[in-house]
């Protein structure tokens with residue numbers, strides 16, 4: 001009989017968001033009249049903007065005519081999209097990239113998992129705690145860890161706690177690590193990193209010949225002027241960092257699927273015999289073999305995000321969500337609830353009222369207020385006692401959710 005990849009059996013729980021979905025469904029089935037407000041998974045709620053839908057339609061129309069039909073596209077993405085991304089998203093930051101350094105994909109979740117294909121299993125990985133669960137679970141799946149301990153820490157993975165005591169900013173690892181995951185603005189804490197903070201990581205990575213996997217999926221939500229949008233704004237980063245970006249939250253593509261990964265040509269890693277190998281070449285080889293590119297209409301839609309109309313329209317949607325974030329943050333803070341984030345990210349990270357456990361609070365909020373959030377402990381042991389609310393939702397729902405929340409926990 002075929003054997004399974006037993007690394008999967010080491011995973012402690014189901015993936016966080018389906019687990020939340022199961023609990024919410026059970027509640028909704030038992031309480032069909034409850035008006036649920038979902039501020040759990042960071043899924044967008046506003047429709048695609050008109051500039052995007054127009055381009056999407058035109059892409060589909062092109063596929064319907066022999067003279068404009070497109071079959072397989074380049075696995076790396078169409079050059080017209082890549083060059084637009086470089087010109088509109090990176091050049092204004094002072095970052096120059098070559099076309100071959102940018103790879104268009106079906107999303108940064110997949111890329112941040114698939115990137116592990118090009119790294120040896122012996123690499124020591126460092127991740128934040130709490131963290132976007134994909135970084136942890138995919139390393140367990142490929143066999144880079146042992147079993148989890150009682151707290152949920154997997155043997156062999158280096159965890160960098162992000163707690164109130166360190167302002168949710170991880171300290172540099174004290175042991176040798178080879179791959180470091182950073183996500184800024186951060187999911188789940190909503191905290192952003194300054195240039196000075198990222199410079200420390202870049203210097204550390206260069207000094208230790210480590211690679212930073214930098215997830216910038218939420219860069220569009222940065223509102224403070226000095227916060228970097230890309231790790232490549234930091235000198236030296238092209239020697240040590242891979243960056244992931246996404247159209248999901250920036251432009252409402254969670255269901256459309258499009259993201260990108262930047263692998264600079266200068267970025268090298270070693271073979272067992274000490275030879276330097278270009279990670280760009282390996283990633284290109286991986287993508288060419290395992291991926292057939294993003295569909296033509298989706299890439300047309302993605303390019304439209306950078307048109308003048310597109311930029312203006314998506315900025316308005318981002319501002320709408322960030323106003324939600326402000327309302328949640330200020331509403332909770334005004335009522336004495338300790339919370340973080342929500343300024344440069346669409347997530348508010350709050351201390352659970354009454355020191356409830358994260359899942360305990362999740363159940364209470366669901367059952368008593370009919371509001372869905374995400375338990376902090378689902379992002380890692382250091383998230384225990386915290387809770388994440390997402391700013392993705394209609395204004396009406398967000399206002400109603402705050403009202404319900406405060407009716408139970410205001411000024412306590």
Ligand code: MLT
Pocket residue numbers: 040041042043109132187
């Ligand atoms: C989240 O809620 O953390 C995100 O929606 C997950 C994701 O982007 O995959």
